[in-house]
Amino acid sequence: MPYIPVEEHLPGITGLLEYRKDSAQPIRELTQLLLRGPSTLTEGERELIATIVSHNNECKFCTTAHTAAADLLLGECDTSEKVKKDIETSPVSEKMKALLTIAKQVQQSGKNVTDESVQRAKQAGATDLEIHDTVLIAALFCLYNRYVDGLSTVTPTDPAFYNGLADRIVNNGYKRLPQGYDHLKKESHS
Amino acid sequence: MPYIPVEEHLPGITGLLEYRKDSAQPIRELTQLLLRGPSTLTEGERELIATIVSHNNECKFCTTAHTAAADLLLGECDTSEKVKKDIETSPVSEKMKALLTIAKQVQQSGKNVTDESVQRAKQAGATDLEIHDTVLIAALFCLYNRYVDGLSTVTPTDPAFYNGLADRIVNNGYKRLPQGYDHLKKESHS
Numbered sequence: 041m042p043y044i045p046v047e048e049h050l051p052g053i054t055g056l057l058e059y060r061k062d063s064a065q066p067i068r069e070l071t072q073l074l075l076r077g078p079s080t081l082t083e084g085e086r087e088l089i090a091t092i093v094s095h096n097n098e099c100k101f102c103t104t105a106h107t108a109a110a111d112l113l114l115g116e117c118d119t120s121e122k123v124k125k126d127i128e129t130s131p132v133s134e135k136m137k138a139l140l141t142i143a144k145q146v147q148q149s150g151k152n153v154t155d156e157s158v159q160r161a162k163q164a165g166a167t168d169l170e171i172h173d174t175v176l177i178a179a180l181f182c183l184y185n186r187y188v189d190g191l192s193t194v195t196p197t198d199p200a201f202y203n204g205l206a207d208r209i210v211n212n213g214y215k216r217l218p219q220g221y222d223h224l225k226k227e228s229h230s
Numbered sequence: 231m232p233y234i235p236v237e238e239h240l241p242g243i244t245g246l247l248e249y250r251k252d253s254a255q256p257i258r259e260l261t262q263l264l265l266r267g268p269s270t271l272t273e274g275e276r277e278l279i280a281t282i283v284s285h286n287n288e289c290k291f292c293t294t295a296h297t298a299a300a301d302l303l304l305g306e307c308d309t310s311e312k313v314k315k316d317i318e319t320s321p322v323s324e325k326m327k328a329l330l331t332i333a334k335q336v337q338q339s340g341k342n343v344t345d346e347s348v349q350r351a352k353q354a355g356a357t358d359l360e361i362h363d364t365v366l367i368a369a370l371f372c373l374y375n376r377y378v379d380g381l382s383t384v385t386p387t388d389p390a391f392y393n394g395l396a397d398r399i400v401n402n403g404y405k406r407l408p409q410g411y412d413h414l415k416k417e418s419h420s
Contacts, residue, residue, distance in 0.1 A: 158233045171381075190368070
């Protein structure tokens with residue numbers, strides 16, 4: 041049961057973003073920019089970064105939601121599962137292996153990122169901006185995971201909820217749904 | 231040496247916020263809202279939350295900067311030092327002890343926040359919004375600390391730098407300095 045009164049039909053992050061809408065706004069904008077804005081990393085690759093961080097923070101809500109988003113963007117469910125199990129043997133590029141390793145280091149602590157892991161990413165063709173964005177996306181999901189679990193929000197168990205959420209964040213992005221689309225929020229939780 | 235090319239005269243977070251200005255904008259807005267916006271927690275109390283999280287993440291840049299900001303707002307250097315050493319024996323209210331304890335739990339993991347620590351805060355008079363904001367400020371500094379250390383930014387050793395930075399974030403807030411104030415950035419680093 042959540043530690044603060046959030047709307048019952050809005051589990052996980054969704055209720056928190058409605059609870060304080062003014063702080064939600066810049067969080068939504070930052071997420072939209074980093075995960076959906078122009079980038080040389082695909083949207084699927086960026087969702088994998090969100091997934092590996094949430095998985096290692098053991099945040100079930102975020103892990104399930106971003107796994108579903110990555111799967112929808114990649115068109116298959118194999119890569120996200122393998123990335124969570126073992127980055128090195130997962131079916132992603134050498135550059136993504138290096139960036140996902142950096143993201144996993146950031147999840148533990150910023151201090152855990154090593155010269156070696158950054159050099160590996162650069163040698164695999166990662167740009168400075170891709171390294172920057174990987175660190176910032178990983179740091180952002182350390183915020184999200186703590187926000188969601190630190191207030192003990194509800195984690196739905198029905199996969200249909202996460203499929204609905206993934207559909208929304210893939211097709212509408214992370215900005216607030218415009219007025220008139222509120223039914224989507226409720227339907228996706230039924 | 232930073233892992234990406236940031237401006238040499240801008241250490242810690244300052245160079246990162248200039249490196250990618252579009253992602254910096256919502257980060258600045260969120261920080262301004264949470265640390266300087268209307269709240270029943272004083273600005274000094276909110277800087278103490280930033281300080282305890284940065285201290286426990288061992289992020290030297292953020293800890294020194296927010297300790298200096300808290301000290302400036304509180305008008306003394308004793309409280310921040312004692313909070314960092316031991317929340318329970320520090321000279322803050324029972325409500326702040328409870329909220330700082332929650333912040334410290336969030337620093338480790340959202341899952342570490344307990345029913346007991348939340349009940350203690352509520353019994354000491356903390357509102358739901360104060361508990362929400364404490365968790366979100368703590369989560370935000372988990373982002374900052376990882377961003378700053380994950381890209382291996384420079385940590386100045388001269389206390390004068392942090393006093394200049396504290397003066398700026400106390401008197402100008404977290405939004406970008408308006409044009410014409412750029413000299414402040416450089417002077418504070420000399």
